Amino acid sequence: MxxxxxxxxxxxxxxxxxxxxxxxxxxxxxxxxxxxxxxxxxxxxxxxxxxxxxxxxxxxxxxxxxxxxxxxxxxxxxxxxxxxxxxxxxxxxxxxxxxxxxxxxxxxxxxxxxxxxxxxxxxxxxxxxxxxxxxxxxxxxxxxxxxxxxxxxxxxxxxxxxxxxxxxTDVAFQYEPIAAAFDYEQQATTEQLVLVADIGGGTSDFSVVRVGPERAQALDRRSDILANHGVHIAGTDFDRRVSLASVMPPLGYGGFGPSLKGQAPRPVPSRVYFDLTTWHLINTVYQPQRVAELRSMADFYGDPVQHQRLMKVVNQRLGHALVGRAEAAKIAVAEGGSTDIDLSLIEAGLHSPLTGAQAEQALRDDLARIVACARETVTLAGVPAEAISALYFTGGSTGLKLLTEQLEAAFPTAQAVRGDRLASVATGLGLHAARLFQSASVSR
CATH class of the missing domain: 3.30.420.40 (ATPase, nucleotide binding domain)
Incomplete structure (x- = not known):
């Protein structure tokens, strides 16, 4: 094949x-x-x-x-x-x-x-x-x-x-949460409605799919897909929020400039911090013109040490390493614990604590939008929340307890089932590929 x-x-x-x-x-x-x-x-x-x-x-x-x-x-x-x-x-x-x-x-x-x-x-x-x-x-x-x-x-x-x-030479597409539903279907013993929550690094996707052993071999499943919905918020956004909450403040994020002539201090410009916490934008900060601009902004900082730390990050190109520290911190508090982020690569002895409560505060708005998206998906399917038999979690970010607890609370009558966070979608895509291309071969 x-x-x-x-x-x-x-x-x-x-x-x-x-x-x-x-x-x-x-x-x-x-x-x-x-x-x-x-x-x-x-x-x-x-x-x-x-x-x-x-x-x-x-x-x-x-x-x-x-x-x-x-x-x-x-x-x-x-x-x-x-x-x-x-x-x-x-x-x-x-x-x-x-x-x-x-x-x-x-x-x-x-x-x-x-x-x-x-x-x-x-x-x-x-x-x-x-x-x-x-x-x-x-x-x-x-x-x-x-x-x-x-x-x-x-x-x-x-x-x-x-x-x-x-x-x-032949390229077909399938929605990732639907592929995850096909993976879940392998363990379904009765016909039921499943809400698939596929939350990875870039998007949070939801699908309401009718699954069951008698439906599993059908190639055309369009009538079984009651709704698809998604939002472009997921793991990399969580990393950004954690970084902004705990990694960037020692570099000046959220800080203020000096008080001049009795006027209230102005906030430090924040654009560079958002770019330094976004994977595909980090390298834009290292462009010579941008570096020169940031170097000239020393007077914008009430605490000159913050500007010095920022310039070290820029000059030594530490942005990706810092996002990695934020990602590791997110994982460390995923089950509700706490951690201490080591920032000694910027300055000896520098660190920043992150507690579960701080992470919850940092992620609150993103999690609320994800849960709202899940609710809207069920509404689009035209069924009450109580009709959902199973809530199937897949995707790396479903390891975040804060997130899964809120989704489970939104659908209290559904059984929470956890698939392979990193492989359920690939497994389901494989099932779909076999049905699609084997059928095409037979028809020829």
Missing amino acids: SYCAIDFGTSNSAIAIPEAGGGMRLVQLEGEHLTMPTAVFYCTDADDLPPGSVRGVGRDDALPRTFGRAAVAAYIEGYEGRLMRSMKSVLGTALVDQTTEVGNGMGVKYLDIITGYLRHLRGKAEQAGGAQLDRVVMGRPVFFVDEDPVRDAAAQASLEAAARAVGF
Whole structure:
């Protein structure tokens, strides 16, 4: 069988291929790992390459690079280069066709970075399956872009172009939460309505789907999909909120300038802090003109130490490392605990505590919008909340207890079921790919 299914996620990705004897299986992408961080590290020092470095192909051949965990490790271990993460977030934006510098004066289009990552996934899958893969089902969020159907369609078109560029001749799409419903359906013993909550790194997507053992083999499931809805808020937004709440204040976020001539101090300009907490915008802060502008703003700070810390972050390009610290802190308090964020890379002894209560306050508005989206999805389905039999959680961000508790409270009569946070969507996409392409083969 020459087909596969790809879950190209904001934070992690996976790929499913046909299994000998029938069915689908997830490919081991890094050692025994069935998922791989959606990350690429461009290596700029040809004399000191990290393990696993490979040369790109075609338009994406600017520099050697590593992928997934190896990419993150190369960055953490201090190899010279640039780390790219959350590439999915640029789909549907003007950035997708823009060129970004990856080092040594070389530039690559964001879409070509995505293409190179997909090529790596396809190569891993072909190696594992021993066959060329020409057809693919790609997962997609309900909305790449909220409330903008034109940009949303453009986002899917860009992702399809990337898939075709790596060699797929037949490209189909399936909504990620619906794929998760197909995965849940494997354990359903009776017909029921399930609300799938697929909350990953970039989007929170919901679907109300009718599932059951008698429906599982049908190819056309459109009548079983009662509603889809989503909002562009998820894990990377949580990281940003945590960073703004606990990492950026020592650098001046929320601070004030000096009091001049008896006037009330003015707030420190905040744009740089928002950019430093957004993965795909961090490198814009390092542009020479931007650095010069920030350097000239020393007088805007009532506490000169805050400006000095900010400039160290900018000059030493520590933005991605700080977002990583925020992400780790979010995970540390996911179950309601507390942590202390180590900021000694900025200044010896510098740290910032983060408690569960502080995290809840920082995420309050985002969580409220996600819960409201879930409620609206059920309303769009035209059924009462009590008709939902199961609330199926998938996606990396469903490990956040604050979030799942609020969703469970919104649907108290539904049974909370937790799937594989990182692999449920890929598994469901694989099931859909098998039904779709096997049916197509039979019809021919």
